[in-house]
Amino acid sequence: MCSTMKLLRVLVLIALPLYCFAGSGCPLVEEVVNKTIDSQVSTDEYQAFLKPFSDGSSTDKAIAQLKECFLTQSDETLSKVGEMMNIIYKSKWCAAF
Template identity: 45%
Template sequence: MKLVIVLMLTALPLFCYAGSGCQDIEYVIEKTIDPNESENQFIQDLEEYIPGGITEMALREFKQCFLNQNDETLNNFGVLVETIYKSEQYAGY
């Protein structure tokens, strides 16, 4: 499961780098850490990014990992993402 999370998080910056813009990444992260968004709604919102059933199953597990976290952890994750976006290493993207 940890490998799936790592792969998903590493794929997000590559998607941004491919020229689509980081608004898509911010949208996905916002939906991922929203505790009020169910797995089914999450899948519906990201349907255009899901090529098949295996990816959908992985995203359901991915979302469930975040649903299992408390609000403090989710807020801290949001702060982490913002810190990464504002870092010097990320400035090249």
């Protein structure tokens, strides 16, 4: 697993309660996840989408590396990541927030 993916996971877990209310409850998080696992979204497009959340070139580089990690995955793996996110959104634990 890419270390960038681990970093993103930590950042998402920290930021999620700040932006979301219940379930996913946050169209922005859903859109980020969807663009992350969509093999049709290029690295440049992904970086442009997340540019408002970047604080410099090191963040831009990490965003590009994260997307590259997902672009190297099979369609089956990407589909399962999407399924996993839907399960998380619908879980009782996530709905408690």
